[in-house]
Amino acid sequence: MQKLTILFTLVLAGCAGGKDTVDTAGVPADTDTDTDTDTDTDTDTDTDTDTDTDTDTDPDTDTDVLVSGDDYAVYYAGRPSPGIDQRYPASVTLVDGILTGYQASETEAPTSGSCAVVDAGSSGSIGWYRWAGGTTGGTYYGNTYTYEASSGWHFGIVEHPATTGSYGVSGTWRKLGGTAPTDTLGSSPGTATIEAAVVEGDPPGVALRITATVGANTWTIETPGYPDTTTSGVGWYNGAFFVDVPTTGGDCGETCLTTVRGRFAGPGDAAVLFWSTSTPAGPHGVLAIGASE
Numbered sequence: 001m002q003k004l005t006i007l008f009t010l011v012l013a014g015c016a017g018g019k020d021t022v023d024t025a026g027v028p029a030d031t032d033t034d035t036d037t038d039t040d041t042d043t044d045t046d047t048d049t050d051t052d053t054d055t056d057t058d059p060d061t062d063t064d065v066l067v068s069g070d071d072y073a074v075y076y077a078g079r080p081s082p083g084i085d086q087r088y089p090a091s092v093t094l095v096d097g098i099l100t101g102y103q104a105s106e107t108e109a110p111t112s113g114s115c116a117v118v119d120a121g122s123s124g125s126i127g128w129y130r131w132a133g134g135t136t137g138g139t140y141y142g143n144t145y146t147y148e149a150s151s152g153w154h155f156g157i158v159e160h161p162a163t164t165g166s167y168g169v170s171g172t173w174r175k176l177g178g179t180a181p182t183d184t185l186g187s188s189p190g191t192a193t194i195e196a197a198v199v200e201g202d203p204p205g206v207a208l209r210i211t212a213t214v215g216a217n218t219w220t221i222e223t224p225g226y227p228d229t230t231t232s233g234v235g236w237y238n239g240a241f242f243v244d245v246p247t248t249g250g251d252c253g254e255t256c257l258t259t260v261r262g263r264f265a266g267p268g269d270a271a272v273l274f275w276s277t278s279t280p281a282g283p284h285g286v287l288a289i290g291a292s293e
């Protein structure tokens with residue numbers, strides 16, 4: 001499997017303040033190559049390879065551990081607060097690959113505080129996490145937030161995200177991981193599946209099909225004409241993609257919309273996204289996808 005990582009956010013239309021903001025600050029693409037030489041020192045452990053095969057079935061615990069840094073895109077969803085948004089560039093703090101904080105400005109620098117970091121995983125240059133069962137630390141514009149274990153603040157991060165040029169491997173992309181979706185009703189965290197059609201380009205073509213179940217509700221989220229990327233309605237801004245996706249089921253009534261926000265990892269071998277609805281149940285979460293062959 002060739003991995004492609006996309007970070008995206010889903011939000012049902014009609015939610016007050018539901019429009020995401022994007023920091024337009026750019027980061028030189030040259031920074032992606034600065035870390036390439038760090039892997040040279042790994043050759044000293046060649047004799048250990050015989051025992052490493054036991055862990056091949058767990059991609060999240062291989063050598064893909066992310067480290068703290070400044071060239072990250074951060075996507076998040078927390079209902080009812082602080083809502084959904086994305087930040088790029090941002091600095092992140094990771095301890096043993098686990099996200100414990102990020103900073104986008106002096107007034108936006110939350111930490112996990114007393115929250116447990118659950119649903120944690122990573123693949124290559126992307127990661128996903130949920131802060132739950134405690135109170136956040138640091139500051140989010142003077143605020144902290146308290147979450148039950150059944151809810152939380154969902155995060156997706158992308159190191160050295162793709163921003164320009166042709167990227168995205170053409171084909172059907174499937175789920176690499178993600179946080180368990182939660183709602184605002186106190187239901188136990190649920191499940192989500194995702195399939196995406198990607199056409200390599202500048203920018204790539206993207207179409208999505210997502211199914212999420214939380215509590216007694218199941219939502220089906222599918223771009224028009226899926227898997228046709230020309231009718232999906234996906235737009236692009238500063239290397240990030242966004243789309244309001246027709247949604248049925250759950251507490252939508254006849255139909256509603258889910259807003260999706262996402263970003264490819266450089267050089268476009270994976271992507272991560274976050275999603276959230278504006279219905280009373282307000283399901284939301286983070287998903288990561290990669291190309292399959």
